[in-house]
Structures are given as structure tokens and as C-alpha cells.
Amino acid sequence: MTRADESPLATSVQYVKGVGPVLAKKLAKLNVFTVEDLFCLVPSRYIDRRKIDTIAGVEEGKERTVIGFVQAAGPAFLGRKGKQIYEIIVGDQTGKISAKWFHFYLNRMRQMFQVGQKVLLAGEVSRYRHTRQFIHPDVEILDKETEASEIGGKILPVYPLTEGLYQKTVRRIVRNAWDLYGKHLRPKLPVDFMEKYHLADPWESIALLHFPSSDISIDLLNSRRSQAHRTLIFDEFFFLELGLAMKKSRIVRQEGIAFPFQQGPHEKLLAALPFELTGAQKQVLEEIRRDMEGRYPMNRLLQGDVGSGKTVVALAACLQAIANGYQAALMAPTEILAAQHFQTVSKFLAPLNIPVGLITSGIKGKERENLYRAVAQGETPLVVGTHALIQDELTFAKLGIAVVDEQHRFGVLQRQALHKKGPSPDILVMTATPIPRTLALTAYGDLDVSVIREMPKGRKKIATRLYGEKQREMLYRGMRQELDKNHQVFVVYPLIEESEKLDLKNATEMSEELKRIFEPQHKVALLHGRMPPAQKDEIMHAFKAQKIHILCATSVVEVGVDCPNATAMVIEHAERFGLSQLHQLRGRVGRSHFQSYCILMADYRRSEDAKRRLNIMVESNDGFRIAEEDLEIRGPGEFLGTKQSGMPDFKVANLARDMDILSLARTAAFELIDQDPDLKQPKHQAFKQILQTRWRGKLELVQVS
Numbered sequence: 001m002t003r004a005d006e007s008p009l010a011t012s013v014q015y016v017k018g019v020g021p022v023l024a025k026k027l028a029k030l031n032v033f034t035v036e037d038l039f040c041l042v043p044s045r046y047i048d049r050r051k052i053d054t055i056a057g058v059e060e061g062k063e064r065t066v067i068g069f070v071q072a073a074g075p076a077f078l079g080r081k082g083k084q085i086y087e088i089i090v091g092d093q094t095g096k097i098s099a100k101w102f103h104f105y106l107n108r109m110r111q112m113f114q115v116g117q118k119v120l121l122a123g124e125v126s127r128y129r130h131t132r133q134f135i136h137p138d139v140e141i142l143d144k145e146t147e148a149s150e151i152g153g154k155i156l157p158v159y160p161l162t163e164g165l166y167q168k169t170v171r172r173i174v175r176n177a178w179d180l181y182g183k184h185l186r187p188k189l190p191v192d193f194m195e196k197y198h199l200a201d202p203w204e205s206i207a208l209l210h211f212p213s214s215d216i217s218i219d220l221l222n223s224r225r226s227q228a229h230r231t232l233i234f235d236e237f238f239f240l241e242l243g244l245a246m247k248k249s250r251i252v253r254q255e256g257i258a259f260p261f262q263q264g265p266h267e268k269l270l271a272a273l274p275f276e277l278t279g280a281q282k283q284v285l286e287e288i289r290r291d292m293e294g295r296y297p298m299n300r301l302l303q304g305d306v307g308s309g310k311t312v313v314a315l316a317a318c319l320q321a322i323a324n325g326y327q328a329a330l331m332a333p334t335e336i337l338a339a340q341h342f343q344t345v346s347k348f349l350a351p352l353n354i355p356v357g358l359i360t361s362g363i364k365g366k367e368r369e370n371l372y373r374a375v376a377q378g379e380t381p382l383v384v385g386t387h388a389l390i391q392d393e394l395t396f397a398k399l400g401i402a403v404v405d406e407q408h409r410f411g412v413l414q415r416q417a418l419h420k421k422g423p424s425p426d427i428l429v430m431t432a433t434p435i436p437r438t439l440a441l442t443a444y445g446d447l448d449v450s451v452i453r454e455m456p457k458g459r460k461k462i463a464t465r466l467y468g469e470k471q472r473e474m475l476y477r478g479m480r481q482e483l484d485k486n487h488q489v490f491v492v493y494p495l496i497e498e499s500e501k502l503d504l505k506n507a508t509e510m511s512e513e514l515k516r517i518f519e520p521q522h523k524v525a526l527l528h529g530r531m532p533p534a535q536k537d538e539i540m541h542a543f544k545a546q547k548i549h550i551l552c553a554t555s556v557v558e559v560g561v562d563c564p565n566a567t568a569m570v571i572e573h574a575e576r577f578g579l580s581q582l583h584q585l586r587g588r589v590g591r592s593h594f595q596s597y598c599i600l601m602a603d604y605r606r607s608e609d610a611k612r613r614l615n616i617m618v619e620s621n622d623g624f625r626i627a628e629e630d631l632e633i634r635g636p637g638e639f640l641g642t643k644q645s646g647m648p649d650f651k652v653a654n655l656a657r658d659m660d661i662l663s664l665a666r667t668a669a670f671e672l673i674d675q676d677p678d679l680k681q682p683k684h685q686a687f688k689q690i691l692q693t694r695w696r697g698k699l700e701l702v703q704v705s
């Protein structure tokens, strides 16, 4: 079978007729490197040049195409002393229209236009005083006899461009590439499959995107709902889902560890908790319990909004493995969070006499050695830690379950690495950034999903307000009110890598100002990521013990920090944070029955996106709604934290727009794998071949044999 990199489609785009090194560089900016990439460069829209209008008939404000003869051409001046422009007058039997250029090379224009020539002009029509005009129209000099036209009489694709790359050029090279490589067919999918899902031939669909036939509906093209679009979107989703379905079916058939549920330890844990589990927590625990009892490895995603109480669910899951003589690992994305988890679980596990270890990069030397040895010999049943947990030096005697907290911070790769720490450990990943359904079905499509939809009882909606600098006095009054009630306050400063030094200085200055204002009654401390772990620890401890009342921090407190007595979250430069981050930060308060507040301090100069983000925050407390908006604003790559998420870039499909097709493709893929888990049947060979080239060994996600 041919490998993808031997396919003619993998030819560098530089070798397409009309493309040289210079053009290839420009195309690279559009992520077009190969002939295949070029074919997958989807037009962003289409313009309708099917109808040629009479000049008298064209209206202002519309995209129009006309054909006429050049009656006059030459440079002109705007106003008496104004800028030089180039103007031509074109007429047909019905009237005249002008075309103007503000940027041009005079010699080129002189060569191009001669009086008496037949030309086609296309573009938006506007009016200047009494004349209608085109500004910088698309122009084509026509052969008087044939009138054959490249750009008139058809639907034209409009491609995304970059600096120095022109529509005309892209259209021409796509045409050249298609003439040479367009016959390269991929394996045909079975006819009954295509009929069942109303698909056209994918290869013909690509051709239609670039060279739409003139009987196609332009509205369908522009809304990306033509049959060609639908086919290609389906195709993209389908092969992704097919990979995931296969991966999932392999896990199900893998031999895992069965952990019979142990009533005794479980009840001891419940008794140690200062609260009763919510219905939602019980429900997901039931799902996890059944997974863990089963013989195949658990692979589950637990979603729950910030503050919904995921930690204790994770702990109960770990306990199910530990009670059966296995080890458990709990991985957190930051040192602060790992330390906090360590404290929480140590406390809750104390009555059960289960030792807990903490492994972070801050723990060094002898202490580290001892810890590693204890874990390797199985003396530490529960290990809490950061990324340090997946380092090679750390081996477990008998790892039964790995829990990954705040999964959106980790990629698929890390998930994979944890998997390898034991023979076939159960995996539970947790996220407080609710994953929009589309992403749950793609990036996490191989996982089973549990959702905590309920908050612990007595929680109040966090009141969120948007302030500017003028309201700073009011802010301080509000903070004082909370502090006087013996509550605590977070003040968060953005820390952005590019301007880290400056930001740190700002955060430090801010903490100095807060000290001047609030001390000595209320104690202020600064916390940032650059501090040595021991110092961070000390400050967090002091804050939890209410010895510090105002914690002025960089976004290190973003994830997971749990301090129920804090009731106000002040976010400075809120316009600089992303939506999910803002929601995470806000989630640090509202963790008790007290009314909590979130104050967004923002610069008055806000970009459109920033305004949108801030308004959503004020309006909504619903993590799911916020995640959907965030996905829409940032797109899936950014949302999941760049490429490390292992998500493929979709070329035609769009997760925010194409949910319906995604669902269909997913069902189709899972049905197929249900029938033929390893795609062994002869009629499924095309699926297998395409799958192999599509995934090209990506991230070991699927190994097709």
C-alpha cells in the first residue's frame, strides 16, 4: 500500500506550474506546503459573476459585473491639488461607468488600457457626485471576438490571502495543480455508505469547491452547506471519529484491572468529610465505580464547573484502587494545586491510615530519593504531584489508577505517558473548563464522559461587576466591607510571558499600594509563580489559616485553589485575560454559603473581543455557556491550549458551526467499528487505507495494523 508521503499529492507546492520559491513562501503562511494542502485551501466565500449587467442597470452598493468598451483612460487628479489617480471610462449601449485606482503604476496602467478595448469590470459599485464608479475593480481585457472570460459568467472562489498574494494568482495555481494532479484518486468509499449519509464523491467535491459549476446555489456555497461542503466536512470528522472509535474499542478489549468496590473504606471516607456528597457527586461516583469494577481499563472524563467538588470524587475513585492493594496517582497542573490537593487528601484520608506522598519539582535531594523509593516499592499508596509524576525516573510498584486534574492544561501526550506508568491503569481526567460538546466528541472522543451538573447546597451566585479606574475608590470600599466581615480577598494581576518583568513589577507595586491602604488592620501578601516553591507554600498556608487577608497574586491562583473564606476576587486588567481564565479565577470565590463578588477592573480602551468577554462574564455564571462562547471567540486550537492537545486542524470543518455533521459522522464511525472493530472485512478496506494515511502515526493515538 502506498504511504502518504509517497503520494503525488505530497509533492511540494513549489513544483506546481507558476509557483516558485517566492510564492511558495507566501503560500506557506497559509499553511499550504503540498499539492494536497493547496487542494484543501478552502475558499472563504464565493462571488457571483454569472450574470453580466448592462451598465445602465447596475445599482450602488452591490457587487456587479459589466462588459463594455474603454472610452477614455488616463491619470486624473482628485480635487485641484489632490492626489493622482488613474481613471477609465467604460461604456456599453446603455450607459457609462467609471473605474478608479488610487494605487497604481502609471506605466503598467498605460500598457494595460487602450481606448476601444473590450473589458470586463467587476466589483462593488459606488457613487461619486453624479457618476457611478468601481474602485479598484477586478478587470479583464476581453478578446473582442470570443468574449471568453476567466472571471466573468461564473461563480468565483475567493481564497484567504496573505500579503503580496493575489486572488488571480491563487486561482491560477489551483487550476494548474488540478490539471496535473487532479486525477489522483483516493480509494472509493462503498456506495451504500455514501448513499446512507447522502455524500457525494469526496474527490469531486474538492473540485467543486474550486471550480463551482454555475448551476450551484451560491447561498449554499457561502454558508458551506453545498453537498460538496457537507461531504468534505463529514469526511474530515468521520475519519477522526473512526480513529477514536477504534482506539476506544481497543481499550474496551484490553485486559485491565478489576477493582471490586470496598464498602468499608468508602464509608470511612464519607464519614471523614465535613459535608454530604451532592446527588451529582454520588451519580458520577456510581459511574466511576462501575467502570473500576469492570475488567477493562477505565478511560473517563469528569467535567464539573469550578467549585462543583471534583476533588473528593477523585479521592473516592483512588480509594477504590487503594482498598484493593493498588497505588493511585493524582496529577495537578501547578505546584500550588498539587500542594493543596496533598493537604486536602491527607486530611480526609487520615482516619483511614493511608499515607500520601507529594512529588513536585521543588522536592529535591534525599527527600526526593526516599519518596521515589517508597513509591517504587509500593509503600506509598497515594501519590500527589505535578508533571514530575510522569518523569521516567518515577516508577510505581502497582499503579491502579491515575487521575489527571484540570486536564485542559495537559495534552493527550501526558495522558498517554501516565498510561504507561502501570500495566493498564484506570484513567480519570477531570476538567473545570467545561468542554463544549463538540470538543468532548473530538478531542476527548475516546473517553466516556461524566458531568457534575449541580453545585453543593447553599452556594450563591457570584455577583460580577465591571469597573474602570474611576471606580477604584468604590472597589476599595467594597473590599474593606468584606474584610471587616473577616472574609478574605484575592487581587489578581495578569502575568504575560512577553512582558513578564514589567508585569511582575506592576503586581509588586500593586501589593505595595494595597499594603499602604489596608495594613496594619488587614494583612497583604504577594504571591507569584517565580517564587521558590517553599515560599509559595508558606504564603498559601498563611492565607488558608487567615493570617493573610488580601492575597495579591499573578494568575498562579487561576486553577483549583480552594479557600472557602475568600469572598472577593478582584481581577486587574481583566481585558487581558481569556474567558475560560476569567471564569476559573472567579471560581476561586463563591465556595461557601457567603455571598461572593468578582470585580473586573478593565482599561477603558478595550478591543471588541475584550468587550464581549467582559460582558459575558458579567451576564453569566454558567461555565458551559462561557466555554461555548470562548470556543467561538478563540477557536478549538487555542481553546485547548495549542497543538499539544493533539487535535487535528480541520480544513473544511468548523466545530462551532458543524455540530450536526459531527454527530452524524460520529454515529457512522462508531457503528462501523461496532460491526467490524479492526476493519478486516474486504468491503471496509478503503476506510482502513484512508485512515492510515490520515492519522500518519499521530501521537500513537491509533495503531492500525
Ligand code: ADP
Residues within 6 Å of the ligand: 275, 276, 277, 278, 281, 304, 305, 306, 307, 308, 309, 310, 311, 312, 432, 456, 457, 560, 562, 563, 564, 591
Ligand atoms: P472543583 O470541582 O473546582 O475542583 P473542589 O473539589 O475544590 O472543586 O471543591 C470546592 C469546595 O467545595 C471545596 O472546599 C470542597 O471541600 C467543597 N465541597 C465539595 N463537595 C461538597 C459538598 N457535597 N458539599 C459541600 N461542600 C463541598
Ligand code: MG
Residues within 6 Å of the ligand: 310, 311, 405, 432, 560
Ligand atoms: Mg479542582
